[in-house]
Amino acid sequence: MPPSVRPSARSFFWAAASCAVLVLLAIGFADRPVSTWSHAHLHGQQGFIWLTWIVDPIPPLAVLGLIGAGIAVVAGWRPGARGRVLLAFCLATVAALVIKDELKILFGRTWPETWTNNNPSWIRDGVFGFEPFHGGAGWFSFPSGHTTLITAPMVVLWLCVPRLRAVWAALIALVVIGLLGADFHWLSDIIAGFYLGTAVAIGVVALLRARP
Template sequence: MVRSLKHPSRQDSDRRLGMRLTFAVTAVALFSVPFILLLVLVVASFAPLNDLDEGIARWMHAYVLADPDYARFLQFWTDALGPNTWRVLVVAAALWAWYRGARRLAVWAVVTIAVSGLLNLAVKEIVDRARPVLPDPVSWAPGASFPSGHAMAAATGTSVLVLMLLPRLGSRAARISAWALAAALTLFVAYTRVALGVHWLSDVVAGVTLGVVVTAGTAAGFEGWRRDEGRRPAEPYREGVEPEAFRR
């Protein structure tokens, strides 16, 4: 009789966990849609997208060109919030997690930021899209244009850091503020790349969405590991990928 009473509870737990994992996979798929669409349109040189990119690039470039102080401001912050900054911050957070005994969490963080960077380089190599060529450029960047490495690194880095630190943020307001700050930083970095004339709008949109996809995908994988370990189901966006981390 006792065994039969426990069985439905286990089934309910498994069902709830399955729903959470399904939601995570669905979120990954949904964020993949805009990236895949942009990838197809860019590779096909879709004229309306090219016209939109060129129009926005020239409009933003003209505004920045008219204000050298603003151009220097954007250049400073686009460098300060570049990919290497996010890599250093994530590795530092991973070392902290390792020291606190959350070694799987540390590995997840490093793997996620590394996969994001390698995937960005791979897609750039495959697509090989040219960067904007504007009169009187105010900035310069090497390599191919699609997707934006700065935008993708910012999206991945901020998301990873928030997911690692959520267990230390007790209140709902603190969690919302953390996600809001992550979104604001990511969007600001994306804006600087277009305003400085080194990326098209579609480049930064693709970078942000692909960064989110990478982070969501590895977070879903981490939740799967938690299930294999018999740990309670977690809601990463609210509790972090490892809720037990840093609480002691």
């Protein structure tokens, strides 16, 4: 585990403020042009969709990892440095999975494309906006779950296994490229998902680093 992960109140404030500013700028000036361009020039290219699949095995592996760790602890295992990294990876992923779903319900944002249950979208219907607490898969775009679920575990590894930071950053970048290329998410969704995943990772690593 890294020797210290204790963001100050000031750094937390500036991170939250920068997230809000970037998200609002993207909503106002970038989301619709990026989605329209992606649909016009990249629509249907399977390579971008395949990149988004990088995320798919991570949540089930994290759940299995936590189950296995729980059984091992009952059997007498006490995690050392590597064990704590594994726990942080799994806990950050599961926490990110729960939090992002609750935020999706809270914000109720429509998608760039129509792809599930005839959902309203920007490309098909010209729909663009938020309907808080609307519910339903058609209002589940913000924040990006894929971005959150790749960022949280990769930031844990970024903090705990710094010699491979290029790998962890590349995996995040590949998923983001896939999401934008496939027009699966707004740019602002991705920005919010990145900040959320980073916050979850830092919080989990700091929690596991803490001493009684």
